[in-house]
Amino acid sequence: MNAQRSGLTAEVGRKVGRAEKLASRIPMIGDRADRKDVVAVVRLHGVINPQPSPLARGVINLAAVESALTRAFSHDRLKAVALQINSPGGAPTQSGLIAERIRQLADKHDKPVIAFAEDLAASGGYWLACAADEIYAHRTSMVGSIGVITGGFGFANLLERFGIERRLYTAGENKSRLDPFSPEKAEDVEWLHKLHNELHDMFVGWVKERRGDRLTADKDLFTGDIWLGARALELGLIDGLGNLRTVIGERFPDAEIVFAEPKKPLLARLGVGAPAAALFEAAVNRATWARFGL
Template sequence: MSSHRPMEKLTSRLPVLGDRADRKDVVAVVKLHGVINPQPSPLARGVINLAAVESALTRAFDHDRLQAVALQINSPGGAPTQSGLIAERIRQLADKHGKPVLAFAEDVAASGGYWLACAADEIYAHRTSMVGSIGVITGTFGFTGLLERFGIERRLYTAGENKARLDPFSPEKPEDVEWLRKLHGQLHEMFVGWVRERRGDRLSDAEELFSGDVWLGAKALELGLVDGVGNLRDVLAERYPDAEIVVAEPKKPLLARLGVGAPAAALLDAVADRTAWSRFGL
């Protein structure tokens, strides 16, 4: 008798990795929560950019037995370039793996947040979700009167007549405002084109559709901005009743994970985030 026979009997009873019949199908959920900002803050826990979400998206689409990827979106928008880069990456992965993508709006999927949602094949919103804001906005301040009050002289040196456009410490020039409006118009056209490309004939012909307004879930459904009203758990349970839901969260900066950082950075983050969310009463 061979000395290897007892070992063969033992190993034959062990489960073989990758061959388990009881393994469930998977729906991977990627959380896209926060303001869309290209700058990763050491304290920001809710900043969305391609560098932060790339690993989560890759992990989500790489799951064995993947049935679909769900995007859990809660964002008031932000940087248009990062919105476009993330949306394009989602489509690249979806096309590569041949898997459907479903987006779910939570409190708000507006502006850049809705740009991200349009990367999905289907969009769902809660009845209280705020959806839309298909427009472009720039917020800034003017400090010229403040400088004069304290006797501060602004010294600015440039090469190029338009280098200091919209400098907050200099008087506003009508030609600079007109330049910004043209830039906004071009970005707005790109945004509208993306929405039309992704939503197609599901969109209504309502004049207010691209006005920059936002709507609650039911009205967004009427306008064709979403495909249904519901929440992530209920929709996925109905569509994929036997699938396991797994979450892939974007990575956080080291100091955010440790809960420490510079007070000044924390203050600036808080002001920027508060401004973006407050436009939607949040």
């Protein structure tokens, strides 16, 4: 009996010893001297669209990126947040909401934000870039397109050709502005131009607010034109040429680059999509990218 007890005691002692040895190799969270500083990267890739994507691909809106932004700014050893932007633009309201949220988090945590344009930071994509304190682009990146655009089709003659009668009933004389199945009205076009000008003024104001005296006085700066990286640098639209890893490596050589990913919708997590919705979304996104030859 004593021998059994002695053997059991010895075995317990060996297990405790192994556990203590293993534990000694794992630094406590608060005592780790080798923990690296962090630069958190948020990907802003796709068309800016208020409508959610069934697979969370190719669409940027506040609901889609909120969780990624929150995670990016939540690191306890955060040195900076990098925005990896590849977007042809899209909805102005979502562009503004995301940019404002970035600034709110940056001010709250007192951390610098650096934007990196990849293939394209155009229109709303450039609006997002201006939320950063500094903007970098590759020499082949396309940057700018500070303007407003609306596109559509008119089907009035098509309906007449096939003998289809359009029936439209409204309360309010302007409720049916720009109806694609009715003849275009000059006053509707004038109203749309006025709306465009108001949005354009907001866009220009935002760029001037964020870029300040870094901007040049070039007459084409706010015409909706787009430029490659080197010319964008000359115009003051960006602060330098370079890519994310090179610039971050030089600025924060001891920091670890980590990617803050957004929470995926349920369908995306299950690997299931809505085929019809996905096809339509892909067609719309394709047309938006095609405006820039991409």
